[in-house]
Amino acid sequence: MSQKTERLLPILLGQSVIPVLVIERLGDAVPVARALVEGGLKAIEITLRTPAALDAIHAVSEDVPDAIVGAGTILNGDQYVSAEGAGAKFIVSPGLTGELIDAAEDSDVPLLPGAITPSELMGALEEGYQCLKFFPATAAGGIDFVKSLASPFAEVKFCPTGGISQNNAADWLKLPNVVCIGGSWVAPKKLIDAGDFKAITELARNATKLTA
Structure with a gap:
């Protein structure tokens, strides 16, 4: 078993902040992705939390060639296969199950x-997974908890997501075991609904100034 880190790590190391998007209207997907790419954030996670999500992933993969679109909130093997078929270049899940491990093993798309x-960390390591999402980051213990994991799990690198904002992002990125963070503040719902894509580009530019 392996995580295909040769495909995943360049994505995680490519930018300190990965936008986490909830796309409710398919027509918003491409303009939001273009705005984020223009601001310097090419890797984008679109969560499978809405009926439009898979079509949104497909639209971005087809129409925004500079974007690296991933699929989030993947909970089972069928969703993994569907997301890959839609064009997802990486898969993000809130947990790890045998079914997801099997789906990842059968796919070229990294998990x-x-x-x-x-x-849970020990179980992931046994399966060959060293790059892990930590979700919900703030509610599950926050910065102090993740920092305390660095010593016993020195080989694990985290992408914390959940409750991270522009105000505390820099503090998360200072942690030695954090390689990048995920955040929805870069493309908030109110700006997407308003079609204010210039504001999203500006938020993306600000996010690129954060370094891990």
């Missing part, structure tokens, strides 16, 4: 699974 507790 970034979630793990929180020491037991």
Whole structure:
């Protein structure tokens, strides 16, 4: 078993902040992606939380060639296959199951699974997964908790997501075991609904100034 880190790590190391998007209207997907890419954020996670999500991933993969679109909130093997078919270049899950491990093993698209507790981390390591999502980051213990994991799990690198904002992003990125963070503040719902894509580009530019 392996995580295909040769495909995943360049994405995670390519930018300190990965926008996490909830696309409710398909027509918003391409303009939002273009705005983020223009601001310097090419890797984008579109979560499978809406009926438009898979079509949005497909639209971005087809119409925004500079974007690296991923699929988030993947909970099972069928969703993994569907997201890959839609054009997702990486898969993000809040947890790790045998079914997801099997789907990842059968795919060229790398998986970034979630793990929180020491037991979950040990289980992920046993399966060859060292790059992990930490979700929900703030509610699950926050910066102090993730920092405390660095010593017993020195080989694990995290992408924390959930409750991270522009105000605390820099503090998360200072942690030695954090390689990047995920955040929805870069493309908030109110700006998407308003069609204010210039504002999203500006938020993306500000996010690129953050460094891990």
